[in-house]
Amino acid sequence: LLESSFAQFQADRAVVGLARQVRKAETALEGYSDAIACDRGDFMEYAGLRRALSEREASMSKRRKSDSRDAAVESLSRLRIGDVIDVPAGRWAGVAVVVDPGVGSVRDGPRPLVVTLDRQARRLSTVDFPVSVEPLMRMKIPRSFNPRNPQQRRDLAALLRDRRRDLPGLDGQRARGPRERSPVHDDPEVRRLRQALADHPCHTCEERETHARWAERYLKLQRETATMRRRIEQRTNTIARQFDRVCEVLEDLEYLHDGRVTPAGQSLSRIYSEHDLVAAECLRRSIWEGLEPPALAAALSALVYESRNPDDADRPRVPGGAVRRVLAEMVSIWSELDAVEREHRLSFLREPDLGFAWAAYRWAGGASLEDVLDDVDLAPGDFVRWVKQLLDLTEQIADAAGHSSLRVSAREAVHAMRRGVVAYSAEVEADVATYEAELLD
Numbered sequence: 001l002l003e004s005s006f007a008q009f010q011a012d013r014a015v016v017g018l019a020r021q022v023r024k025a026e027t028a029l030e031g032y033s034d035a036i037a038c039d040r041g042d043f044m045e046y047a048g049l050r051r052a053l054s055e056r057e058a059s060m061s062k063r064r065k066s067d068s069r070d071a072a073v074e075s076l077s078r079l080r081i082g083d084v085i086d087v088p089a090g091r092w093a094g095v096a097v098v099v100d101p102g103v104g105s106v107r108d109g110p111r112p113l114v115v116t117l118d119r120q121a122r123r124l125s126t127v128d129f130p131v132s133v134e135p136l137m138r139m140k141i142p143r144s145f146n147p148r149n150p151q152q153r154r155d156l157a158a159l160l161r162d163r164r165r166d167l168p169g170l171d172g173q174r175a176r177g178p179r180e181r182s183p184v185h186d187d188p189e190v191r192r193l194r195q196a197l198a199d200h201p202c203h204t205c206e207e208r209e210t211h212a213r214w215a216e217r218y219l220k221l222q223r224e225t226a227t228m229r230r231r232i233e234q235r236t237n238t239i240a241r242q243f244d245r246v247c248e249v250l251e252d253l254e255y256l257h258d259g260r261v262t263p264a265g266q267s268l269s270r271i272y273s274e275h276d277l278v279a280a281e282c283l284r285r286s287i288w289e290g291l292e293p294p295a296l297a298a299a300l301s302a303l304v305y306e307s308r309n310p311d312d313a314d315r316p317r318v319p320g321g322a323v324r325r326v327l328a329e330m331v332s333i334w335s336e337l338d339a340v341e342r343e344h345r346l347s348f349l350r351e352p353d354l355g356f357a358w359a360a361y362r363w364a365g366g367a368s369l370e371d372v373l374d375d376v377d378l379a380p381g382d383f384v385r386w387v388k389q390l391l392d393l394t395e396q397i398a399d400a401a402g403h404s405s406l407r408v409s410a411r412e413a414v415h416a417m418r419r420g421v422v423a424y425s426a427e428v429e430a431d432v433a434t435y436e437a438e439l440l441d
Contacts, residue, residue, distance in 0.1 A: 018232050025225040032218040038211050041201035047215035049200065053193040060187060068131055075132035076110035077103055083135035084163065085114070090128035092116055095167075097139055097160050099147055113147060117164070119157040121147040136167055245344045252340055255280070270400040273393050275303035278334050278349060283397070287329045289406055293413035295323045296406075297364035297390060298357040300397065300413075302330060304389045305356035316355040317375070323361065327354055356386055363387060364416045380421070387422050 036043050079085065083098045096114035102123065103110045109126045116122065139159065145152055197203055205211065250256040255265035268280040279300075282288055288296055298319050318324055330352050338349055359376045363369075373383060391414055398410035418426070 018228050022225055022228050022232070025221055025228070029218060029221055029225070032214055032221065035214040036211050036218060038202050038205050038207070040205045043202050043205075043211045043215060044218075046197070046200045046202040047212060047219065049193055049197050050212065050215075051219065053190065053197065056187070056189055056193060060190070065130075069126065071132040072129040073109045073126055075134060076112060076126070076129060077101075079103075079110070079112055079133075079135065080138075082138045082141045084137045084139055084160065084167075085133050085135055087114070087124065087128055088133065089130050090124070092120065092122050092124065092128065095136075095160065095164055096122075097141070097156065099141055099145060099156075115147065115153055115156050115160070117157055117161055119150070119153045121153055137163065139163060242346070245346050248344050249340055249346060252344075253277075253281075253337075267400045267402075271393075271396045273303060273396065275334075275349060275352065277337055278330065278352065279303055279393070279397065280400075281333050281337065282330060283400060283406075285329075285333070286406075287326055287333075288397075288409075289404070291322060291326065291406075291409060293409055293416050294361045294365040295319065295321075295326070296409050297394065297413045297417060298323045298361035299326045299330065300393055301356040301360035301386070301390050302327060302352035302354050304393050305353045305386055306350070307353055307355045316353075317358040318354050319358060319361045323357065327352070327357065356390075359383065360387070360390055360417075364413050366416065369421055384422055384425050387417055388426070391417055391422075 036047075038046075079098050079101045081098055081101065085096060085098065087093045087096055092114070094117060096116045098112050098114050099121070100113035101110065102112045111123050111125050113121060113123050141156070142152075145156065147153060202208060202211070247256060247259075250265065253264075254262055255268050256262065261269065264280065264284055267283055268276060271279050273279060288299060291299060318327060334349060334352055338347075338351075341347055341349060356376075359372050359378065362372045362375060369380065369383075373380065376383070378386075394410050394414050394417070398407045398414065401407040401410060
């Protein structure tokens with residue numbers, strides 16, 4: 001029933017666009033399937049093998065690059081002043097001599113300072129070393145060497161050129177070792193997938209690559225469609241799921257038992273308030289019993305009033321004695337219920353607001369409107385509005401309290417608050433409603 005309700009329709013309206021995209025994608029997938037069809041065999045199976053091979057090779061390549069970088073960092077950390085190295089990549093690739101190992105940076109890795117053959121002093125990084133590097137030879141660097149001194153750099157570069165002639169394979173060109181065989185070729189899984197591709201009947205199809213392109217489009221669109229379906233699933237039936245969570249909370253608090261309303265639940269059903277659960281718990285624990293009408297009005301005001309700027313408001317003035325104790329218990333009860341709600345991924349209850357307690361206490365105690373407004377920062381219209389909401393809740397509490405002293409106290413509080421401008425505004429509203437009804441007739 002809830003899944004078909006208007007409230008659920010409003011909640012689901014946001015997914016209409018997604019559902020339209022899913023239907024469009026499903027139509028496109030059917031067309032892709034026709035383009036993929038191969039008379040040699042199941043091309044989607046063949047496409048799956050190709051994708052698995054591609055992902056395996058990419059994974060191994062990424063791992064190899066990571067291993068190479070780790071090896072390069074390790075080799076850089078072993079460099080010493082005077083080591084002659086062959087920088088493998090970057091703008092300053094070529095033979096250079098280390099004048100500062102630069103191993104102090106933990107975050108960026110070693111950053112050696114080198115002097116190149118063209119008399120440049122440059123601070124290198126791991127980007128310049130995609131592979132590990134080993135010293136080709138060593139040179140003696142004077143202790144007084146200053147890399148900022150052009151003359152000293154010139155002399156060191158000249159010495160480096162002279163020593164470079166002693167290095168085999170670097171006379172006129174940089175040394176290059178044999179190219180390392182990629183471990184991808186030796187991976188058993190890669191070999192198995194390649195063999196499976198070669199043995200597949202679709203491998204010999206003349207339109208294999210055309211089918212493969214359509215298969216790639218199909219798989220990509222299929223993934224996107226699955227993502228959209230998950231988003232739709234998360235957004236639909238939210239009302240029903242939330243209702244189930246509310247029922248779980250009520251079961252935990254014993255307002256429901258095996259789907260049936262308990263006596264405590266009957267009492268809860270008589271309260272229509274944002275803080276109905278807090279009010280029901282207060283009733284069940286009898287924390288309002290024995291309160292005088294003004295004190296009861298002050299306590300109940302915390303369940304209806306809401307400050308406009310609760311974060312910026314000063315600490316509210318509250319009556320002392322029993323009222324202060326009861327308000328503290330109400331906040332404690334709210335905290336317990338809030339924890340229960342959070343366990344079930346709900347958050348309905350806001351913290352009780354004590355900002356109207358003093359005004360309610362004074363008004364229910366017989367103080368004049370002028371005296372009450374002098375004590376609180378409220379406009380007369382706002383005051384009347386909050387008192388009328390407080391009257392509604394107090395009447396509900398009287399109805400839910402059964403035959404107890406609390407019912408008597410609640411009714412006395414209603415009588416004490418329904419006076420003056422509050423009573424007059426209610427009469428005006430009633431007259432307006434009657435007049436509008438007559439106009440409609």
